[in-house]
Amino acid sequence: MIYVTIALIQIIYVALNSLRVVLMIKGRNYAAASLCTVEIFVYLSGLSIVLNYMDSFWGIFTYCLSYGVGTLLGMYIEQKIALGYMTLQVITANEAELTSVLKEKGYGVTKWHGSGLYGTRMIFLILAKRKNYLDAIKTIQQIDPGAFIISSEPKTFVGGFTPGKLN
Structure with missing residues (x-):
């Protein structure tokens, strides 16, 4: 005992x-x-x-x-x-559907054009609460299974959109 x-x-x-x-x-x-x-x-x-x-x-x-x-x-x-936030950088050829679905789910999304080996791609910077990280990844992969995703955990950020402001 x-x-x-x-x-x-x-x-x-x-x-x-x-x-x-x-x-x-x-x-x-x-x-x-x-x-x-x-x-x-x-x-x-x-x-x-x-x-x-x-x-x-x-x-x-x-x-x-x-x-x-x-x-x-x-x-x-x-x-x-799951305290805090995650940022995801996503490189995809599927711009329209990904943008609308992510914004509907309340994620902060910023996008710009990039150029790579296979031509022009969209690059997304997405801010998500860590609790929603797996949902964001799953959503992206459902829409574009070939998307290239890099994630990191920001220590600080100031201004802009943060998840939850839309709710």
């Missing part, structure tokens, strides 16, 4: 730690500080238990394994809350 307790404490601690780091990177200072308070409480509450069982193989094994599980849990939670 003690090894289950060690595992649970470690998993919760590491998951909270992972989320705190993400919040710090995203600039959510107060949320990160609040979460840190809970994180350190869990850590200190379990520290004495964990240290008492570090002299056994199973204590060390449980501690190490639960650290990995806690990391996976933290990453899973972060992906579910």
Whole structure:
């Protein structure tokens, strides 16, 4: 039973730690500080238990394994809350349908002409909430399976259109 307790404490601690780091990177200072308070409480509450069982193989094994599980849990939670935005740069020959469908779905779309190996193409710059990233990719690929898509996560942006303004 003690090894289950060690595992649970470690998993919760590491998951909270992972989320705190993400919040710090995203600039959510107060949320990160609040979460840190809970994180350190869990850590200190379990520290004495964990240290008492570090002299056994199973204590060390449980501690190490639960650290990995806690990391996976933290990453899973972060992906579910999906803070922030994604930008997609799309190169396509299918301008009209893609423009109208993306705008109907509320994505910010800016486009311009480009020239490549196969002639003139449209280049789209699309801003989407991270929660909608997979939907945006799926939508683009349904309309143009041959579209070339590059995605990145902008750290900051100022002005212009941001998703949600149309709603």
